Amino acid sequence: MKALSLTSRISLLFAGAASLVLLITGFFLTQGVEAHFKEEDRHELHGKLELIQNLFKHAYRQNKLELLPQRLDDALVGHPGLAVVVTDATGGVWFATSGADFPRALLQACQTRSKGCAPGTLQEWMQAGKSYRSMAETISAGSDTSHTVVVAQDIQHHERFISKFESVLAIAITLAAFATASLGWIATRWGLSPLRQVTNMVAGISAERLSDRLPTTGLPPELKPLAAAFNAMLTRLDDAFRRLSEFSANIAHELRTPISNLMTQTQVALSSARGKDEYKEILYSSLEEYERMAQMVGDMLYLAQTDNRLITPGVEKVNLANEIQGLFDYFEAWAEERAVSLTQTGSAAVSGDRLMLRRALSNLISNAIRHTPPGQTVRVFLHSDADKAILSVENPGLEIPQAHLPRLFDRFYRVDPSRQRKGDGAGLGLAIVKSIVSAHGGTISASSTNEATRFQITLPAAS
Structure with missing residues (x-):
């Protein structure tokens, strides 16, 4: 019907x-x-x-x-x-x-x-x-x-x-009903003309015209919230499409480099006869490229699973101070090689998946070591506040402009070449950190000054 x-x-x-x-x-x-x-x-x-x-x-x-x-x-x-x-x-x-x-x-x-x-x-x-x-x-x-x-x-x-009075009244009521319906149809059609205009504008918006916005001036007060909400939705869609486009371009760029390296090495290896040791060296070099691509694919798969809530965090009491100390022991050799010291103060405990939280902390600490100048210190602060556990990772270094801070957790996002060194990774580490924190019902934020850059995680404290 x-x-x-x-x-x-x-x-x-x-x-x-x-x-x-x-x-x-x-x-x-x-x-x-x-x-x-x-x-x-x-x-x-x-x-x-x-x-x-x-x-x-x-x-x-x-x-x-x-x-x-x-x-x-x-x-x-x-x-x-x-x-x-x-x-x-x-x-x-x-x-x-x-x-x-x-x-x-x-x-x-x-x-x-x-x-x-x-x-x-x-x-x-x-x-x-x-x-x-x-x-x-x-x-x-x-x-x-x-x-x-x-x-x-x-x-x-x-x-x-x-x-006779009742008959005349019945006829009058019937005619009045028809007249009211007709006038109501005319008045309603005229009154809904702004809605039809908005509908026509919306019908003309496509993926190629996500930058278009509905005009809010001249609209009736009842339609202004609708237009504002639709414009906000277009902004989010435009941002999502832009990020998807950048994501696709970054994937192509990140995969192109190791594939080009593998092709070049293979062509060099096939260009002339070589000894056993030379072939072994080429194979080791190729293995590094394969491992890099495997890590990238694994990280992308992990993000896709967390985005679609296919990974459910376990529930156990996790002592963050112990986990951080274990990560300090793991990164100790690399930190000494870069002349970076590691310190941790405070304590806190949360309920969650220990391995997932350890992965998030590992990404934050490795990111901090990577961007800390030699002779400086990476500091980790833990604090419990009522029903919340707060963890902060702070490292000295160049200030990150405020415009870039909200996008640090986007996939493959780079601030500028000065903060990116060869072999630093595919740019998925902070995105994985955010997905893990969100899966545990927490939040993460970034701030930066001339003195240091700080990443702060807030998680529900363990009962």
Whole structure:
């Protein structure tokens, strides 16, 4: 089933809401009209009862009760639809207008003043297919004999008016619903025109146009957050595409060098006959290139696994001070060769995978030794703060510009040639450190001054 468009939905919602409001309004209008007619009939019937009561009193005073029927006929001339019945104390009909055909049960109820026909109560009933409203009153003026007067009004003209009123109201509500739906469709389509413009702009953005941005000026306030969020997404995508492009170029560059070396060595080896020792030397040189490529491929595979959460860190208590001391012993010969000393202060313990954390610390310490001038010291600081363990690796050297610091953990990223020496690696070490720290729920940051460069890791402390 095809979903309705947003314009159609809003138009139907407008029409439904307008119809509901009009129906409720029509209901109260109908109730008001009926109440008005009812009150008008009550006033009319009450006036006729007062008129008849005054005629009775006047006849009793003049002792001319036998002339009262004629006077009643004269008084009721010109009141079509009005019926009057007067009964005596025995229940017999003493006077009745022409066509007055009251139900016997109603007359008896009024005669006995039962609850259904109490004086001043407005009654509604039907007789011979006609609807009536009636009111009764007991009259005793100057005589022991009492009479019961019942006055009824034909209300068919009211019912016809209300029926026609309801028909006209129904037609008006239907037309109003269609008009509201049409106007709602026009208003919604006009109101959603900025959204269509944004949609057209978005449709024109491709991988080659990720630098384009949606204009935020002139947009309605409701669409500005959407445009801002979409622009932020484009910025992230543009950055991701750029890094992917750089990543592909760097992979090609990093693999091209060892492959070129292997091809050159192989061509040299095949160019002329050589001795056993010479072939062995060429093979050793080729093995170094193979090991370099294997290390690069292994690091890239490791990063891909951590990015896709295919490697789950183990959970054990790791004493960072012991791990760092073990790494100092491992790098001791290399550090002495470069005339770099290693120091460590403080202690901290975390919960995690010991081998993964050891690899991250090894990459940081080797990176620090590599960039420390001879005669200087690499310092490692450990500190526990509440539920966090903080580890800092600091080495003196050239200051890294602030613009490069956020990208130090990108794959194959180089600050500049002055900080890169031949054989320093493929540039994946810091990226692996960040992936390991993130897998353990921690963070890593870098800062640099004229005096030293510091990498700081924050990890959840061991409980």
